[in-house]
Amino acid sequence: MSETLSETAPELSATVMDLPRRDARDKLRGRTRYTVDRVRPDMLHAVLLRSNVPAGRIVKLDVEAARNAPGVRAIATGHDAPGLYGIGIADHPLLAIDTVRYHGEPIIAIAAETEAEARAALALVELEIEPLAPVLTMAEALAKNARLVHEGWRDYEVLTEGGAREGNIAWEARTTRGDVDAAFARPDVKIVETTIRVGRQSHAPFEPRTAIGSWENGRAHIETSTQVPWTVRNVTGRVLQLPPGRVRVTVPPVGGGFGLKFDATIEPITALLARMTGRTVVIENTRQEEMATCLCRENAEILIRSAVTADGEIAGREAVVLMDCGAYGGEQIFLSTMTAHTLGGNYRVGAMRLVSRAVYTNTPPNGAFRACNGVYNTFALERHTDEICQALGFDPLAFRKKNVLGDGDLGATGQVFEGDVLGPMLERMDGLRAVTGTAEDKADGRLYGRATTVGTWFVFVGPSAATINMNADGSATLVTSGVEIGSGTMMQSLPQIVAGQLGLTPDQVVVREADTDSAGLDVGVGGGRTTVSIGAASIGAADEVRNKLFGFASELLQTRPEELELVGGRVAIKGRPGSGIAISTVVQHAQTVSGPITGTGSFTGKPVPSMSGCAFGHMIEALEIPVFVVHEAEVAVDPDTGHVEVLAYRVVQDVGRALNRRAIMGQIQGGVVQGLGYALHEAVTISVDGRIREDGFETYRLPLAGDVVPVVADLYEGAPSSGPLGTKGAGEVPILGVAAAIGCAVANATGKQVRELPLTPPRVLGLLKGRETAPEFPHIAASFEANTLA
Amino acid sequence: MDMREGPERIFDSVATVAEAVDARAAGAAVLAGGTWIMRDPRRGVALPERIVALSKIAELQRVDVLDDRVSIGAAVTHAGLAQAINGLAGLEGLAAAATGAANPAIRRVATVGGNLCTLDFAAADLVPALLALDAQVELMVADGGRILPISTFLAERAVLLKTALLTRVIVPRAATASAHVRLPLRKAGDYPVAIVSVARASGGAIRVAVGSVEPVARRWTALEDELSGKAVTPEETQALAEKTNDFMGRDGIEAEGWYRREVLPALVRRAFAALQKGGAA
Amino acid sequence: MxxxxxxxxxxxxxxxxxxxxxxxxxxxxxxxxxxxxxxxxxxxxxxxxxxxxxxxxxxxxxxxxxxxxxxxxxxxxSSGDQTLHPLQAAFEAADVVQCGMCFPGMVMSLSAFVRDNPEATRPEIKTAMSGNICRCTGYERIIDAVADHLEAQKSGRQAKETAHV
Incomplete structure (x- = not known):
């Protein structure tokens, strides 16, 4: 493999390596300063007064006593930041004005000399809220004559056109390809229907959302634990009604994100209070606040129906996906797009129509979480696939091998998939299983089940910029808006890529921490995009640097630029390592002749065609870089208690090209375990007063060391990718297929239909004892068309 | 965190039981390991204004293993208890409770007294283990001490602890074997949703105690009566447990009452299987 | 006070x-x-x-x-320029760290564990970690590194003993 690699892409031999992390030593010694470690005694501490009801009108808000309390320096209310923000729809105020829409919604912010003083002042605020009957579930929100969570929904500014909206339906995305009615009417098909309900998942990053705002020379400077410095900049500008250019965002190392930090939340409040006080202001969510207002992976309700022939051809498919966006649209507006690519992925389907609706409720807003939307839609699709196999008597693995997407097959929006990837990956899983063997003997009298499932994901490409400054010592400084959230992209992939391009070693590449004042636009760390988008922009910057180095060296060496290469820290004559001249010498020469050598690069994804007239309300109509996974789980279910033990877990993952196998393996182990948490342990429930009940680590059960197994993974290389050097994002997708594989394995072990998550011991025992019934959705109409606003 | 507001907290780190009892009488709250009380602010409860710490009272840190009983000081930690009674025949269940509770760092700090005196802690591991072993507790007030059965203590502790200090737990070495089966929802690290502790006395009499299912642990006397004088297999005990299951499971965020009740017979079977093998589990 | x-x-x-x-x-x-x-x-x-x-x-x-x-x-x-604790070195070498927030605690917890349990098995290491949560890594590589560290210590001791004979 490595031989053919270096033949087709010689620069890869210098790029592919198991580079260790440059940040590991400081992290291990406790020296790394995350945002939360940067609080100094001279900062003001701000705390938020939050709503203690899920819905109501503010009838009295008197802050005079609080304003006069000891140590208080400023109090901000919604009127101080009247701009609304959002994704797609601007529906979200920074601080509630007049109306509260969820339990925990911030209403005012108090900045004081100490946190204790700020909290003491909070108790002096006179707040009266006239409660309204809350809309807590999607069934309530979609009921006839339901109270509107946003009475003024029609008046909101639409930031992205195209989605259908009405009342409590914040956004609707719909696809239709082919004649689905005709497919379902065929005489040779059997119709199988599955209903699925999943709960929320809380990210629980170890560093809570924390921001430090200051006001410098008439501009806001926010130092924050975020994945999206540019979003924080733009949202802060919007709500404070400032040009976004008057906001600077810098990002220290981030102590875990997983999607939670893909939106602005508390950051603009620190800027507002800094402007009011002229002081630096910190807000740090307590763990309780962090979890009670977590922008969770959304709860969802899914109905999926397929028409399948006796030969195992999927003639038609339709599905309704309801996604709870909570009190504000946020990320779910965008994520409604994803159903077409996740639920509509995996299989070749004759005709298909899908609708996904983001629904407002009076619950804490949901957000993005690693493989958003895909995790539960893959669970739904794979469980549905197994129910099809059961109904028609197919072997589930053979059915998948026959029907998975291959070269030239159409997706839900009419996108044409390139290359046979999932089919060969299923074969590779057979090979992997043959090597590892199975673990049935470890079931030890319990109910044993195994399942193999597939998944379709993508790289969310989007714009990135990079600058490389060459230094006189021959090293390079890479300046981007990329953020290190723990996945290692900024610490491993990018130095490897740049070093490989410039003939340096990775330790000669300095990576600048994100600062919106020094680097160009970037849409943030998420969607597995950093290696791809920032990597491509960095390669662009390196190209410019390389051309300049060749230009100067060509003169110095009296050799044509085409005959030069960068290798071993030198501009060398091709094929003669050690020849030529040191890069440092060329850089120093250039500095005296025409100035320092720099290069810039930018990148954004190229649109991939879909069929016209298929997709409505979609922000992404086709996947630029699809990513596929095959997951296989073996479980033992305790028939006495409902405990599910994972006995073995195997993954075949499409990585395009692996630049650092060891780092990818680390992402796979971590992502699978987060998926095991979602599938088996991590429950978020809403109380009758609209509160997230699991607001600490006692009740929100994250997987512990004893609950996990070593994941065995095979990295599948060579699938088509427009990413730099053939890469694809590898950090996001490992979680995608876990709930599907575990859910199907538990169904196989118990002989029961698994239709809800998480599969906690009480739920599984309930299944075994017949206490659990299939979810019923009276708010989803029998006819597909009745579930759309079209 | 600035605590300089308001009157300064009184914090007495005393050296003797008598001083601790005096401080208690003066209204001080007892601080042993602190693992429960330190979470009070998180629960929205203010920390007490007056505290008496037991950590410097040597006699409360001792475990005395005698021929007929084991005396355990109230400030002995879970880890200390596990180490002291490891391998003692008949006390396998108590050792398992001390070894399995919470996580290692908490076991190094959380005390026997704290486990018994925390009124809101339904999932305490040591309580059912001590019930099964028919332990007694020693309480001290200003005018002296008294020893009472743990079941009496549990029934009256809310009132008793208003004035008294729990100083010792006395475990008779009457059992030939005991076992402790706990059911956390993960492998370990969370509070068990149900606990079954069993002990067999040298005469063959069986005691069964259940924790975490109801708000306070209690003996399963209906099952003990059924078992009385019979030689039964673990499977038969499960059937008897199903027949005599008179528990009203408490609803909690982590599990509903039905589940806690439903798993009990299987836990009984496991406990008796462990008992057959000589305890622990 | x-x-x-x-x-x-x-x-x-x-x-x-x-x-x-x-x-x-x-x-x-x-x-x-x-x-x-x-x-x-x-x-x-x-x-x-x-x-x-x-x-x-x-x-x-x-x-x-x-x-x-x-x-x-x-x-x-391990302060200042001192060398890392061997367990820290093992974690660094094995590329165990991701976001890193749990590691100071993980190191403090496990450094005492390996000191007190030089013969610990993999399941014992897992049990010892029931009070140390990691949200990023999925644990197994940490456990591998602890096991490798114990193995290395053991061979180091054996080599020393052999040298003394």
Missing amino acids: TVTFQLNGDRCRFHDDPMTPLLDVLRQEKFLTGAKAVCREGFCGACTVHVDGEPVMSCLKPVGLVSGCSVTTIEGL
Whole structure:
């Protein structure tokens, strides 16, 4: 493999390596300063007064006593930041004005000399809220004559056109390809229907959302634990009604994100209070606040129906996906797009129509979480696939091998998939299983089940910029808006890529921490995009640097630029390592002749065609870089208690090209375990007063060391990718297929239909004892068309 | 965190039981390991204004293993208890409770007294283990001490602890074997949703105690009566447990009452299987 | 009230509420931010420090209870330019770290464990980690590194013993 690699892409031999992390030593010694470690005694501490009801009108808000309390320096209310923000729809105020829409919604912010003083002042605020009957579930929100969570929904500014909206339906995305009615009417098909309900998942990053705002020379400077410095900049500008250019965002190392930090939340409040006080202001969510207002992976309700022939051809498919966006649209507006690519992925389907609706409720807003939307839609699709196999008597693995997407097959929006990837990956899983063997003997009298499932994901490409400054010592400084959230992209992939391009070693590449004042636009760390988008922009910057180095060296060496290469820290004559001249010498020469050598690069994804007239309300109509996974789980279910033990877990993952196998393996182990948490342990429930009940680590059960197994993974290389050097994002997708594989394995072990998550011991025992019934959705109409606003 | 507001907290780190009892009488709250009380602010409860710490009272840190009983000081930690009674025949269940509770760092700090005196802690591991072993507790007030059965203590502790200090737990070495089966929802690290502790006395009499299912642990006397004088297999005990299951499971965020009740017979079977093998589990 | 204790080898005085969590004294008074405040309830282990050589959760430890004790934080485990603790070195070499927030606590907890349990098996290592949560890594590589470290220590000891014979 490595031989053919270096033949087709010689620069890869210098790029592919198991580079260790440059940040590991400081992290291990406790020296790394995350945002939360940067609080100094001279900062003001701000705390938020939050709503203690899920819905109501503010009838009295008197802050005079609080304003006069000891140590208080400023109090901000919604009127101080009247701009609304959002994704797609601007529906979200920074601080509630007049109306509260969820339990925990911030209403005012108090900045004081100490946190204790700020909290003491909070108790002096006179707040009266006239409660309204809350809309807590999607069934309530979609009921006839339901109270509107946003009475003024029609008046909101639409930031992205195209989605259908009405009342409590914040956004609707719909696809239709082919004649689905005709497919379902065929005489040779059997119709199988599955209903699925999943709960929320809380990210629980170890560093809570924390921001430090200051006001410098008439501009806001926010130092924050975020994945999206540019979003924080733009949202802060919007709500404070400032040009976004008057906001600077810098990002220290981030102590875990997983999607939670893909939106602005508390950051603009620190800027507002800094402007009011002229002081630096910190807000740090307590763990309780962090979890009670977590922008969770959304709860969802899914109905999926397929028409399948006796030969195992999927003639038609339709599905309704309801996604709870909570009190504000946020990320779910965008994520409604994803159903077409996740639920509509995996299989070749004759005709298909899908609708996904983001629904407002009076619950804490949901957000993005690693493989958003895909995790539960893959669970739904794979469980549905197994129910099809059961109904028609197919072997589930053979059915998948026959029907998975291959070269030239159409997706839900009419996108044409390139290359046979999932089919060969299923074969590779057979090979992997043959090597590892199975673990049935470890079931030890319990109910044993195994399942193999597939998944379709993508790289969310989007714009990135990079600058490389060459230094006189021959090293390079890479300046981007990329953020290190723990996945290692900024610490491993990018130095490897740049070093490989410039003939340096990775330790000669300095990576600048994100600062919106020094680097160009970037849409943030998420969607597995950093290696791809920032990597491509960095390669662009390196190209410019390389051309300049060749230009100067060509003169110095009296050799044509085409005959030069960068290798071993030198501009060398091709094929003669050690020849030529040191890069440092060329850089120093250039500095005296025409100035320092720099290069810039930018990148954004190229649109991939879909069929016209298929997709409505979609922000992404086709996947630029699809990513596929095959997951296989073996479980033992305790028939006495409902405990599910994972006995073995195997993954075949499409990585395009692996630049650092060891780092990818680390992402796979971590992502699978987060998926095991979602599938088996991590429950978020809403109380009758609209509160997230699991607001600490006692009740929100994250997987512990004893609950996990070593994941065995095979990295599948060579699938088509427009990413730099053939890469694809590898950090996001490992979680995608876990709930599907575990859910199907538990169904196989118990002989029961698994239709809800998480599969906690009480739920599984309930299944075994017949206490659990299939979810019923009276708010989803029998006819597909009745579930759309079209 | 600035605590300089308001009157300064009184914090007495005393050296003797008598001083601790005096401080208690003066209204001080007892601080042993602190693992429960330190979470009070998180629960929205203010920390007490007056505290008496037991950590410097040597006699409360001792475990005395005698021929007929084991005396355990109230400030002995879970880890200390596990180490002291490891391998003692008949006390396998108590050792398992001390070894399995919470996580290692908490076991190094959380005390026997704290486990018994925390009124809101339904999932305490040591309580059912001590019930099964028919332990007694020693309480001290200003005018002296008294020893009472743990079941009496549990029934009256809310009132008793208003004035008294729990100083010792006395475990008779009457059992030939005991076992402790706990059911956390993960492998370990969370509070068990149900606990079954069993002990067999040298005469063959069986005691069964259940924790975490109801708000306070209690003996399963209906099952003990059924078992009385019979030689039964673990499977038969499960059937008897199903027949005599008179528990009203408490609803909690982590599990509903039905589940806690439903798993009990299987836990009984496991406990008796462990008992057959000589305890622990 | 004034509490006096040894902190990373130096005498340390704290004059304030003795019920202040040790964690807050470390982070807010001494600016030792290696111990992390994550759950503050004794479940995650990110705030683990050694008190008289034993790992405990500093979030639940009132500073009044460490009077006269010796406290070692992650900063004190290998300070300045000192070489890493062998377990830290093992974690670094195995590319174990991701976001890194749990590792100061993980190191403090497991460094005491490997000291006290040189013969520990893989399941025993897992059991010892039930109070240390990691949200990023999925644990197994940490366990591998601990097991490899114990193995290396063992061969080191055996080599020494052989040399003495």
